[in-house]
Amino acid sequence: MDFAISEKMQDLLARYRHFVDDELIPLEAEFLLKGMGPMQAAYDAKRERAKELGLWLPQIEKDHGGLGLSLVEHGLVSSELGRTPMGHYTCNCQAPDAGNMEILIQFGTDEQKAKYLEPLVAGEIRSCFSMTEPDFPGSNPTWMGTVAEKDGDDYVINGKKWFTSSADGAAFAIVMAVTNPEAPPHLRASQIIVPADTPGFNVDCNTPCMGHRGEGWVSHSEVSYDNVRVPQRNLLGAEGAGFIIAQERLGPGRIHHCMRWLGICERAWQLMCERAVSREVAPDRPLSSRQFVQGWIAESRAEINAARLAVLQAAWMIEKVGQKAARNEVSLIKFHTAKVLMDVLDRAIQVHGALGMTDYTPLAAWWRNERAGRIYDGADEVHKVSVAKRLVRPFAEAQAEEPAGAAQN
Ligand SMILES: Cc1cc2nc3c(=O)[nH]c(=O)nc-3n(C[C@H](O)[C@H](O)[C@H](O)COP(=O)(O)OP(=O)(O)OC[C@H]3O[C@@H](n4cnc5c(N)ncnc54)[C@H](O)[C@@H]3O)c2cc1C
Numbered sequence: 001m002d003f004a005i006s007e008k009m010q011d012l013l014a015r016y017r018h019f020v021d022d023e024l025i026p027l028e029a030e031f032l033l034k035g036m037g038p039m040q041a042a043y044d045a046k047r048e049r050a051k052e053l054g055l056w057l058p059q060i061e062k063d064h065g066g067l068g069l070s071l072v073e074h075g076l077v078s079s080e081l082g083r084t085p086m087g088h089y090t091c092n093c094q095a096p097d098a099g100n101m102e103i104l105i106q107f108g109t110d111e112q113k114a115k116y117l118e119p120l121v122a123g124e125i126r127s128c129f130s131m132t133e134p135d136f137p138g139s140n141p142t143w144m145g146t147v148a149e150k151d152g153d154d155y156v157i158n159g160k161k162w163f164t165s166s167a168d169g170a171a172f173a174i175v176m177a178v179t180n181p182e183a184p185p186h187l188r189a190s191q192i193i194v195p196a197d198t199p200g201f202n203v204d205c206n207t208p209c210m211g212h213r214g215e216g217w218v219s220h221s222e223v224s225y226d227n228v229r230v231p232q233r234n235l236l237g238a239e240g241a242g243f244i245i246a247q248e249r250l251g252p253g254r255i256h257h258c259m260r261w262l263g264i265c266e267r268a269w270q271l272m273c274e275r276a277v278s279r280e281v282a283p284d285r286p287l288s289s290r291q292f293v294q295g296w297i298a299e300s301r302a303e304i305n306a307a308r309l310a311v312l313q314a315a316w317m318i319e320k321v322g323q324k325a326a327r328n329e330v331s332l333i334k335f336h337t338a339k340v341l342m343d344v345l346d347r348a349i350q351v352h353g354a355l356g357m358t359d360y361t362p363l364a365a366w367w368r369n370e371r372a373g374r375i376y377d378g379a380d381e382v383h384k385v386s387v388a389k390r391l392v393r394p395f396a397e398a399q400a401e402e403p404a405g406a407a408q409n
Helices: 007-034 037-052 071-081 097-107 110-121 242-278 291-321 327-352 363-374 380-401
Strands: 127-130 147-151 154-165 172-178 189-195 201-206 218-231 280-282
Touching: 007 037, 007 071, 071 242, 071 291, 097 110, 097 127, 097 242, 127 154, 127 218, 154 172, 154 189, 172 218, 172 242, 189 218, 189 242, 242 291, 242 327, 242 363, 291 327, 327 363, 327 380
Parallel strands: 127 172
Antiparallel strands: 147 154, 147 172, 154 218, 172 189, 201 218
């Protein structure tokens, strides 16, 4: 087993690290206090800078203007970019656009690629993914209220979505809607591209989350589809394949999120250590001399290192044996890394005392925004239940094969 990172990747990672340290972290304080709106122009300029520096679209094939990194390689990049809140956005590998790019590449027609994918990878437009509904459980995406009915050459879409992240200012949505209500549950819904200027597509509001409504890319919207009419050629992939396509999107997406969270952990750990050595609780007695704090520093380091190996191994498995065979590993890292993230952030905030509650460090914003990691892309409990069912299956089968009476011994 060789854990070495190739020279080519070490060089690239150093370039991402410098970009984050030298160009993005200096914008952080203003972003944390003012929000996205007043900072849009500054981050747009950094997007151009990322292109100049050859850091644009790490996750996308070279054919579409990306760096063509493997999932493991992009995982490493994602961890570097995760060290600052706008890292992914400035390199155009942010959710939900990254996932939409992937499914457009995999399932889009030539026309869809020209119209939606090309401007998306160029960073000229943004997009959103509209699946979850306020009145149906997102944990069971085969059950939803939004419908798309055929009428002539069109689909007419009606329904209500929420938590359509980044719908505010997006040029198009990929919506999940039931097209085949009589089919088995997994084959009822389809994914359909809806340009945001289509009549009846309404971004009703940005939902306030933990005291913040957000704006632009940094927001989660309530979206209504009121007799939205789009041509049937806006169907993405096969009719009824919406759920299957959504699953395709989620495997690599979970790696991206986990590695981004580990980037946040790295920065939180760094801030925790810096604070621990600089804050004195009495003259010449820094916090780092206290065993509680030493314990937090050591435990956090161990948890980050362990999670990082597990996530990279899951990414490697997806590459080697495919998403289906790697699904246990992906479920395990999804809930485990989300917990490591919250634990590390919590300790870092604690070491900062009152300062940890302010927006003078990114810790509070991360705490607020990243708590959702235990809910989206499969809630913790859904992953735990499904992975435990699969893990216990061979034991149940072995038990069933035992001769009668043997189990009593
Ligand atoms: C910040 C954020 C961004 C998001 N972005 C998007 C987006 O861009 N597009 C989009 O379509 N959606 C998005 N979502 C929605 C997300 O996918 C859903 O919130 C998620 O699927 C859970 O669905 P739900 O909220 O309806 O919870 P529910 O399905 O109502 O579940 C509630 C809770 O019940 C428990 N639970 C559910 N099922 C089980 C089970 N089988 N066993 C045990 N416990 C269970 C879990 O604890 C779960 O948290 C986002 C959500 C958040 C918070």
